[in-house]
Amino acid sequence: MEVLMDYIEFWQERYPSILEYTWQHLFVSLVSVILGAVLAIPLGIYLTRIKSKAIKNITFNVTNIFQTIPTIALLALMIPLLGIGMKPAIVALFLYSLLPLLRNTFAGIQSVDPEVIESAKGIGYSPIQRLMQIEIPLAFPYIMSGLRITTVYIISWATIAAVIGAGGLGGMVIAGLGFNDKFLIFTGTIMAVIMALIADFLMGILEKKVAYK
């Protein structure tokens, strides 16, 4: 009971900084995912348009490599290039977001029934109309679920980005470790979890809304 009272007091004292950490976290995560989507989704679509297997393989392998570098190592690698702070964290997280977004977009467009494409072509859709009105809408559930998974991962990984000074909820956890403050560690963790859950929930609703029957 006493712990709970203490914890409430902790919140009362710290809530402006908790909110600020949360906001930083959200900002870093969203910017990374949005940048990732802006690059990976068009790239994924482009890869379905080209015949060259080599380009596809290179693109997938490069993004795959980013994915396999341990998070902490990638963040550390950013320091000599971009220094510390939010910028290198966003770049690192952006690189992480590429593969799942690229994969899902590519798979989504590939999953469109060739017969549907054939009939769209045969009744006179131009290539761009086909893409915008047929292929992207049909691939949307895939793209959306890629976006959803990526967002949840990035929110989780953004916690680690605090080691290179990106701030966010990871900053609270690290500070908590330094001061041996259980409340700080717990709050940083629980806020990251809640943020991921809310993001997952909201995007799940969106996914259902845009999916056709």
Added chain:
Amino acid sequence: MIRLEGVEKVYEDGFQALKDINLEFKEGEINVLIGPSGCGKTTTMKMLNKLIDFTNGNIFINDKDISTIDAIDLRRTIGYVIQHIGLFPHMTIYNNVAAVPKLLKWDKERIDKRVNELLNMVGLDPETYANRFPSELSGGQQQRIGVIRALAAEPSIILMDEPFSALDPISREQLQDELLRLQKEINKTIVFVTHDMDEALKIADQIILMKDGVVEQKGSPEEILRSPASDFVKDFIGQDRLQQGNAIPVVDEVMSKEFVSIEEKQSVTDAIDLMKDKQIDSLMVLSNSHQVTGKLSLYDVINQTEQMVAEVMKPFEQNIESGASLSAALHLIKKHDLNELPVVDQDQQFIGIITRKSLIHVMSKSYSLVGNEGK
């Protein structure tokens, strides 16, 4: 009208898919391209809306060379129905049917009217179906939508690529019937690809039979059935259908020319001996001029041994002329409850006789064929 002149297709690897194709698809006719897989039938069809390009030759649609028409514009003026229906799963039935009119930027009112009209045409109530998605419809209903989507922008030409082959046999039959009924109303130039000879025979005005990239034979279903141009055509049509093509035989094919006969002037005793000898219960009676004039059965001769054949025989009262159809003969047989029906030529000369035995013979032949169809 569509005209193909010396059209050839050679793929990059040197494979010649089509060799010197010369065809004409007349306005308002159903033209069926048929042949084994790889014969070039689908390739031929897809060249008409430029889904596949050709290497040599010319294709004219209403005397206009299609190489001068933009592919996308061309496709919007030609209806296209594919095998696996190819409805857009994320669009409602309304939007599927309205697809081409929308591409052509018709105004909303006109599209509404057209979609309703088309749905009614295939017996799907617009109120019920317009806002459903393709997955909520049965296969047969989906393909009806596929067909009316092709009709939506009132093209004069419709290409159909094995449109009914993925359906169950009952839906397939229904859709074939519906297509024939629709065609009477809409009168389009239809190019229809199939590998199903029954379908071709049922719906075609013109059948084009292809093999290895050449046209093996073209003509009306009757022409192809009557006079197949080669052994390949015969094989492809199949013996069963060739016989069904002559399905209702003329009486000449059914009548029997072999029968045991006796002359009018002989005695009944002779007749009885003859029946005993041949183990039969009736004889045909010949006149002096060797015309069959009647029949003598065992019942007629009982206790009549003193008389002449001419006195006890039953003269034939009905006959049928050579060249008449078997159904006419059957009608007579049923009407007069006959056991035999003589067949005569134009000069009323006797040439043969239809008996129950010869009828059964014909029936057993065609029914055993039907029974074997499944093999």
